Amino acid sequence: MTLSKRLKDVDWIGVALWIFRAVIILLIIIGTIRKLFFGVGVSYTPKDWIDFIVSGLSQGGLYALIALGYTMVYGVLFMINFAHGEFFMSGAMTSTVLVASTLARTGFMNEQPVIYIVLVTITSVLTAMAVSLLTERIAYRPLRRAPRLVPLITAIGASFFWQNIFRGLFGGDLKPFPVPTVLDGRVSIFGLEFLRTRIVVFAVSIVALIALYLFVMKTRTGKAIRAVAEDKDVAALMGIDVDRTIATTFAVGAAMAGIAAVLWAMVFKQVNFFMGFVPGIKAFTAAVLGGIGSIPGAALGGLLLGVIEAVGPPLFLEGLGVPGAHQLKDVTAFLLLVLVLIFRPQGILGEPMAEKKA
């Protein structure tokens, strides 16, 4: 075989991708080594690193909760619900403005912190569910047989619609979210100190994730959702109301987003109408990372993304001598998304995609 012919047979794109992958991995390794062994940039104590990891895990729990909505909807409709971040935002905005600030003003919040959080969460969940059901009914259901680009475009439209509706209703400024004083300060576990909100957020997300898993695996409705995800037409033949099941899927995903919204507000202590966009994309990244369509995958992907995002910039970006590494937190997440989609589109726990899904 001549050299020119052999050159022609080389898969150039494959080579380019390999080089790309190698460069990224090399950069990460070099950055890590320089940081850990040569102490480039700010020096952190082991306690700092544990703080990074814990805040990453609790952040990751939130990503996981939001990611569930993406993954479940993708499971039944093979569609990226671009508007999912807005369900999250609607819950946070409505519960903050209508319930949380009122209860804080009357002093009820600090008298009954548990009931306060429950009331706020219920408002948030109900709003997110209502918004998701409306979106599904108006923007997605009539287009179920349309080419796949079409619902994606209506999803973008719905996203803009809800953002601006909520901006119009409650105003465009940042709204403070009142947090009960019980949750202020730090709590000490195993001799290490953690922010209380972080611990509460992490615990609640894990409980919600387990509850959702049980719901999908053990109840009749969950069974119907899995059947519809498997095959809509056959599910319909088995007597399952497909439209209703799809609506339920949206509502359940939105409920998780509603819970995440309250937890998010507790951590960041403020909400506004644009808060759904970045968490939405990040959660989608988490869903893809874990394997879209898989519920444990979404949980794993969320936690992993949270940790990578928290630890990554101080570890290898600072190690590489990048100035202002914390600004590039979002870049880490998006880059991770790009890398996963290019090199392992089925994610960590996902099954290899069939052609129609990929």
Place this chain on the structure above:
Amino acid sequence: MSDFIWRNAVKIGLILGTVVLLASAIGMVEKFDERDLIVGILTLGQLLLYIPALYAGYLTVVGEKKHAPAPTLLGGALAGFITALPVVGLIFLATAWPGIREYFVNVSPALIEILTFGQGPVVGSLILIGIMAGLGLLGAAIHLIPVRVRRPIITALIVTLVVSLFSDVPLNVANQLLSRDTVRILFGTKGITVAAAIIIFVISLAAAVFWEWRGRDMRQSRQVSQDPAATKRRQRIVTIAMLLFLAILPQILGIFLTNVMAQVGTFALMALGLNIVVGFAGLLDLGYVAFFAVGAYVTGLLTSTSDLGLGMNFWLAMPIAVAASTITGIILGIPVLRLRGDYLAIVTLGFGEIIRVLVRSDLLKPVIGGAQGILNIGRPTIGNFEFVTPQHFYYLILAGCILAWFIASRLRDGRLGRRWMAMREDEDVAEAVGINLTTTKLLAFAIGATFAGLAGSIFASRLNSVFPNSFELLISINVLAIVIVGGIGSLPGVVLGAFVLVGLPELLREFEEYRLLMYGILLIVMMLVRPEGLWPSAVTKREMHADAEDAAREGIHPEQTAPLV
């Protein structure tokens, strides 16, 4: 039978009533009320209240076979009445509990004033209910009028409203052509006068009637004479007329509108590029703004006379900037070659966001200026002539658009265009018939990026400076919306889309805060009602018809089988 009408009336009335309530609660009604349509008679805010009532009446009775006049009219009135109820609820709530404003910021006393016509809650509500019920009745009555009478009247009404809404355009033209006194008779400070409204209504009614009675014969006769040579000749004449019109346009429009046109042109240029990627090749790219940014920033860096720049000549810098965009297009294209559909969309979105964050970051600040951007970008010159005013840039952008249009149309009809479309329809089949997907896709990305780079280059030089916030995700979405609303894959459609989505909002600048809301609604409605776009390409239209026939045979609703990518 009339049982059906009552149930329909309640349902539709409640839905549209909620719409009216939302429009009031988010402040649209109040904001739009500042804008007169017909001075002293109708404001845009009032229109926002009345159209739903009218529509509710119409929707209630339309569709089913004709009912007797009495239940039809009563049903319409009922629908209008119910449409008013949610807003009336809002009026009483806001009157009884002034603290509502702490929760819903836009439920202001001014809004209630508008809703109640300044007559207090009880009388005002009764007036509002009366008007809306009357409009519902009118909407239902429209259905009773024979089509041939109905259509010209509706057309003339819509024309009058549209002209009054965009009265800035005729106002600017009139300022150039007519005397000051004539202008004052026809136009108020915002909107048109009653006299002008009547004139426009009568003229458009006459035209519509003429079209209705005479047009039918003309349309029939045209279908017979489908001589290809004649069609071609006609097309050529239309093209030349269009170009002449575009060439003299700045002389008629005045500075403000020419600036708007330059903005429209910049977006049209980008949309022509994205149309190649999305429309021809079927690759949904949500990070398109990245190439626009590259074109603008490279031009800025090369021509700026500030510390960051090299102070190069614009005509030297532009080709380099465009080439840089093309190369970026290829580089970003390589990793995503194997992705399809929505995955591609998300990855390109990720790229766009990465570039946006990088541009703002400290990492690149020494090179491209971070949030401060680049200032003092060079203007293009020819000999001693320097491009300064909007008119000059209008011609520059027009030249760019014509070039892009020419390239796009030649590519579309050539081998490459066929390959793109084959790939769009089915990648696997395209590959099986011997199309090299790698080069075909990369060419689409590269050429699309080239157009965006050109747009970015001219944009930077027109504004004289570049800032990171000119390159938000919103630009990508905006351009995508232009392509989709105009007609995916259709060149005239894309340009029309740029006029509708960039030009019209520029004319309604005071409603800037509701622009994105309208975009969202427009995208959804467009996909539900007319997924092929405002001015679809011939192929898409043919496919729609074929699909509609198939669908009719199989008993599927035609709207559910839209042929998009």
